[in-house]
Amino acid sequence: MCLAIPGKIEEIAVEGGVRMGRVNFGGVIKRVCLDCVPEAGVGDYAIVHAGFAISKVDEESTRETLALFREMGVLDEELADEEAVLARAAGKTQSCCPDGRYSGQ
Amino acid sequence: MKYLTEFRNREIAQRLAQEIHALATRPWKILEVCGGQTHSIIKNGIDQMLPEGIEMVHGPGCPVCVTPLELIDKALAIAARLEVIFCSFGDMLRVPGTAGDLFQVKGGGGDVRVVYSPLDAVELAVKNPERQVVFFGVGFETTAPANAMSVRIARQRGLKNFSLLVSQALVPPAIEAILKSSANRVQGVLAAGHVCSVMGYWQYPPLAEKYKVPIVVTGFEPLDLLEGIRRVVAQLEAGRHEAENAYSRVVSFEGNREAQKLLAEVFEVTDRAWRGIGVIPRSGWRLRAAYREFDAEDRFQIAGVRTVESPLCRSGDVLRGAIKPAHCAAFGKECTPRHPLGATMVSSEGACAAYFNYGRFLSAKALAGAASTLSGLGPSGAADD
Numbered sequence: 001m002c003l004a005i006p007g008k009i010e011e012i013a014v015e016g017g018v019r020m021g022r023v024n025f026g027g028v029i030k031r032v033c034l035d036c037v038p039e040a041g042v043g044d045y046a047i048v049h050a051g052f053a054i055s056k057v058d059e060e061s062t063r064e065t066l067a068l069f070r071e072m073g074v075l076d077e078e079l080a081d082e083e084a085v086l087a088r089a090a091g092k093t094q095s096c097c098p099d100g101r102y103s104g105q
Numbered sequence: 106m107k108y109l110t111e112f113r114n115r116e117i118a119q120r121l122a123q124e125i126h127a128l129a130t131r132p133w134k135i136l137e138v139c140g141g142q143t144h145s146i147i148k149n150g151i152d153q154m155l156p157e158g159i160e161m162v163h164g165p166g167c168p169v170c171v172t173p174l175e176l177i178d179k180a181l182a183i184a185a186r187l188e189v190i191f192c193s194f195g196d197m198l199r200v201p202g203t204a205g206d207l208f209q210v211k212g213g214g215g216d217v218r219v220v221y222s223p224l225d226a227v228e229l230a231v232k233n234p235e236r237q238v239v240f241f242g243v244g245f246e247t248t249a250p251a252n253a254m255s256v257r258i259a260r261q262r263g264l265k266n267f268s269l270l271v272s273q274a275l276v277p278p279a280i281e282a283i284l285k286s287s288a289n290r291v292q293g294v295l296a297a298g299h300v301c302s303v304m305g306y307w308q309y310p311p312l313a314e315k316y317k318v319p320i321v322v323t324g325f326e327p328l329d330l331l332e333g334i335r336r337v338v339a340q341l342e343a344g345r346h347e348a349e350n351a352y353s354r355v356v357s358f359e360g361n362r363e364a365q366k367l368l369a370e371v372f373e374v375t376d377r378a379w380r381g382i383g384v385i386p387r388s389g390w391r392l393r394a395a396y397r398e399f400d401a402e403d404r405f406q407i408a409g410v411r412t413v414e415s416p417l418c419r420s421g422d423v424l425r426g427a428i429k430p431a432h433c434a435a436f437g438k439e440c441t442p443r444h445p446l447g448a449t450m451v452s453s454e455g456a457c458a459a460y461f462n463y464g465r466f467l468s469a470k471a472l473a474g475a476a477s478t479l480s481g482l483g484p485s486g487a488a489d490d
């Protein structure tokens with residue numbers, strides 16, 4: 001939840017006076033508030049906390065960060081949809097030991 | 106460096122580690138505040154790349170872990186109510202309250218949902234006018250702007266069925282509580298880059314000066330962490346203590362002023378209890394009077410919450426950096442990610458879960474010299490002003 005994830009702004013629309021947008025995080029698209037990054041437009045990259053964009057970043061660092069987060073598994077964790085999160089919580093995959101050595105006895 | 110597959114990055118990581126080895130002539134204890142950083146340090150084996158004497162002390166920087174048990178119990182009580190749709194980040198589902206967790210409330214018929222953002226919870230409130238939608242607003246300064254925006258939008262739209270269960274904690278007062286403790290042995294601090302992206306780092310120069318401790322704003326990725334550590338060690342070896350920014354691609358000195366304005370409009374500073382640590386003065390936010398009608402604690406008036414912590418769990422000592430997770434007798438035995446006894450084992454950002462998942466509890470090196478870094482920082486130590 002604490003992780004700031006960079007993504008690409010694909011769409012901007014003003015909803016009830018609030019600047020909202022669709023942001024693409026390496027293929028996963030989320031609804032994001034863009035009110036506090038007035039300088040960012042469609043095609044720009046921004047880092048986002050819990051659906052709230054905080055600052056613009058450049059494309060290259062976005063790409064690197066997303067690739068690394070994906071490898072570390074944190075991208076999945078942060079952006080997973082509700083069902084996936086619930087399934088994880090149910091303990092099916094909850095030993096969450098990447099190499100499977102510790103099954104959580 | 107398990108996750109640095111790209112050759113260039115691996116090379117830079119090795120060079121940074123070598124520079125740290127060349128710089129360090131003495132042992133130093135460095136606090137990383139953010140739970141995400143703890144996770145990344147353990148996951149990428151950064152602690153093992155450092156010289157023997159450089160010890161990373163894991164701070165209280167996981168908002169899930171420090172959410173008071175009483176508030177979790179309130180969340181459980183609210184979530185169980187028939188009229189309520191209770192929305193939360195996924196991280197909170199398995200955090201144990203006195204009797205059960207949110208996931209179990211859902212299993213028992215409670216309408217508990219996982220959302221990506223509090224703004225999605227506001228949408229749910231619009232679509233379900235006959236239900237009460239409550240969002241569990243847990244987090245540090247990172248999640249606060251989204252939480253603030255959610256109540257601002259709810260007020261603009263005149264929503265009577267949206268409220269926030271606020272559990273906002275502030276990082277700088279927690280750093281200060283650790284540094285001012287008489288038992289403190291932390292000599293340098295990595296400030297949490299993602300918190301600073303919102304807040305900037307104007308709060309840190311006075312702290313660095315007052316406690317004579319270098320504070321370096323540091324990111325979450327392996328190279329960022331190594332660079333942050335390198336800069337802290339360089340300052341320590343040179344006898345300097347300044348606030349410095351090693352994460353300038355995301356963080357500016359001022360931070361996001363617009364977001365800070367929004368936060369000041371919606372929240373006011375309050376004393377706050379940190380689970381396992383105690384009350385830290387002026388270390389949290391609550392809704393201002395103008396927004397109080399959106400406070401779930403006020404709206405639902407949950408009374409009679411009696412909390413009981415597991416007697417085995419030492420997560421308070423873990424959060425204070427006084428012990429490493431492996432020093433807890435329950436670690437890996439009674440307490441595992443499958444059967445967590447404390448919040449530091451539940452949250453994926455918690456120090457106990459990080460140690461468990463990466464098998465660090467098998468390493469004798471991790472055990473050696475880790476004890477009592479901050480011992481003595483008890484509830485009174487943290488709270489004395």
Ligand code: SF4
Nearest residue numbers: 419420433440447457
């Ligand atoms: S290992 Fe479990 S019981 Fe021990 S301190 Fe960590 S969370 Fe608590």
